[in-house]
Amino acid sequence: MGLVSRPPRSAEDSAADLELLRRVAAGDRGAVDDLYQRFRRPAFALARRVLGDDVLAEDVLQDVFVAVWRDPSAFDGARGSVASWLLTLVHHKAVDAVRREESHRRRHARAEEELVLAAPTQTTDVEDTAWERLVAERVRGALHALPAPQREALTLAYYGGYTQREVAALTGTPLGTVKTRMLTGMRRLKDTLGTGLPADGGAR
Known part of the structure; x- marks a missing residue:
């Protein structure tokens, strides 16, 4: 699928992202909504590019931000920014969704074929x-x-x-x-x- 590129962000943006993640870790649900609003466009664009489907892309975004809410400690600042971490999560979950859809389509097609045979x-x-x-x-x-x-x-x-x-x-x-x-x-x-x-x- 290629490398996941992160949008250019200023030092102020990065600091704001980290602050939102700290709020999420403290149990602030509103911080997840704020984080979603900040990254929805690039995250959706990436998921849509991988999946080619708006509905599936939205499902991937939901999964990603639920995962962030459940385990914000998964972010490792030593390995990159909040932006690159989130987009990497989106990419991985989108690829997983593609594999699930392909597997389901193959099983369904095989089942119909076997029904006739x-x-x-x-x-x-x-x-x-x-x-x-x-x-x-x-x-x-x-x-x-x-x-x-x-x-x-x-x-x-x-x-x-x-x-x-x-x-x-x-x-x-x-x-x-x-x-x-x-x-x-x-x-x-x-x-x-x-x-x-x-x-x-x-x-x-």
Whole structure:
């Protein structure tokens, strides 16, 4: 990603930054807000450049300043200024967020692919490739006809190998909502395909 450069700051700015950090260490919540206002623009610009997404960049900023509030002693003045420390934190957390997003996208894409490949059939003749292709096309069509939340929950749970709790964590959705989406999605697939798919929501 390249080196993290810090914006030019005067000695007065650096002293003010240190004072804000001292206030944070003393438990002054207002100091975190002041620090955020001082560094929001360069911090957001850096996170946005790494992530290419405004929402994710804002999430990274929130994580960074929560971390500062929880452990202001992590700053080491011998290794640089408050500005360079904060921007380094932003850079590291943004890179971590990129890795998480890529990992999630790969798992999701793999799960959808496996759903089509492992689609249940009503034939015991494994050599009947024409029938298997027809069933796979029907499953693909039925799956994509589902609302996106139901499709996501089913592919992750049944063919991604995740439990309902893991699906809830991966998608940021309440567990009860995930269970409802899976149950509703399975019923719709069963109605559409006319196969012996279970209608009880499956994985726990």
